[in-house]
Amino acid sequence: MIKTNIKNLAIQSVQGKIHHPMASFPYRISHEGEPNVLPATGGITYNVKIGDCAMGWAGDHIEPGVSIRNEDKHENGALNLLACIGNEAKVITGDGKGAKGYVTGIHGGINHVLIYFREEDLERMCVDDKILIKAHGQGLKLIDYPDIRIMNMDPKLLTKLRIQDGDNGKIRVPVAKRVPPYLMGSGIGSSTAYNGDYDIMTADREAVEKYKLGSLKFGDLVILEDCDNTFGRGYLKGAVSVGVVVHSDCIKMGHGPGITTIMTCKRDLIEGIIDETANIANYLDI
Known part of the structure; x- marks a missing residue:
């Protein structure tokens, strides 16, 4: 049994809104110098899920499931810092209110937290819905392996x-x-x-x-x-x-x-x- 300090970790709320995809310029230039018009980050991605192949999509930086963030940079900083992969997430507004999922990743640059929800829950959700996360994990240690x-x-x-x-x-x-x-x-x-x-x-x-x-x-x-x-x-x-x-x-x-x-x-x-x-x-x- 790997020993941890789990009993000493705080569980704290962080929250964000489903973020609309952004495109200020239509073209994304490939490593071969070719201009492409493709979907990219943000929004609700209905048909790309955890467990699917991450390669071969007609897209760029596609984020599976739901992408959330805050427009206030300090609040978004806390969301991206404290949310951890595996944390429970819950929709708290809109038609999808009450749906539960899991954090599956944190995407830098665009500063999104990515969340898995069931297909039937995605159908009830929309851009700007608020999602609450029980942030739990930062500060976690392996007691017998202090260098890790x-x-x-x-x-x-x-x-x-x-x-x-x-x-x-x-x-x-x-x-x-x-x-x-x-x-x-x-x-x-x-x-x-x-x-x-x-x-x-x-x-x-x-x-x-x-x-x-x-x-x-x-x-x-x-x-x-x-x-x-x-x-x-x-x-x-x-x-x-x-x-x-x-x-x-x-x-x-x-x-x-x-x-x-x-x-x-x-x-x-x-x-x-x-x-x-x-x-x-x-x-x-x-």
């Missing part, structure tokens, strides 16, 4: 990840894919990984094939090799991070499927065990 930092993850989700004690002071974590550090792009260099995400670059098709990234799914756990997310996002030989795929592949240079970090260590103390079922859809029963 946990972030952006509900404690109940942590207990379902099938983490095991390994050898030489390591933990073993099931992950769907491995990602080398040279593929990490947009978002690298950020001052914190306690909100937002950063992207796996997918312009190099040979690398995508080599690491079997063409079958990445929304909600997959992935291990990021030589990636340090403790005090920001950067390269460090021997560091290890684990994250969740939160948005789709992208056409823009330096972008690709977004990864929200859930654990990181400056030392090689996290061992990724390949398991294609390592997806939050299976852990949250969605």
Whole structure:
């Protein structure tokens, strides 16, 4: 049994509104220099769900399910900082009032929190509906592994990840894919990984094939090799991070499927065990 400080964590309300998609300019330029007119972030995305493939969509940075934010930057900062993957979310206004779902990711740049709801609930919801989240998880620690930092993850989700004690002071974590550090792009260099995400670059098709990234799914756990997310996002030989795929592949240079970090260590103390079922859809029963 992995020991945590769950009893010491506060549960606090954060809230946001379903955010309308935005488009100030119709074209998105691909890494080949081609202009494209495509759907992108925001709104209610009815047919893109956690567990679906994150690759191949006719879109850019597609966010599965519902995307929420606040227009007040300070309130939105708290929403994006405190909401954690696996937190319970509830619609509190409109025809969908009372529907419950789960936070599935935090998307930096656009600063959205992404939420799963059942299909029948999506049909009753609309832009500007308010959604309340029971924020629970920031401050979570593994008592016996002080060098491993946990972030952006509900404690109940942590207990379902099938983490095991390994050898030489390591933990073993099931992950769907491995990602080398040279593929990490947009978002690298950020001052914190306690909100937002950063992207796996997918312009190099040979690398995508080599690491079997063409079958990445929304909600997959992935291990990021030589990636340090403790005090920001950067390269460090021997560091290890684990994250969740939160948005789709992208056409823009330096972008690709977004990864929200859930654990990181400056030392090689996290061992990724390949398991294609390592997806939050299976852990949250969605």
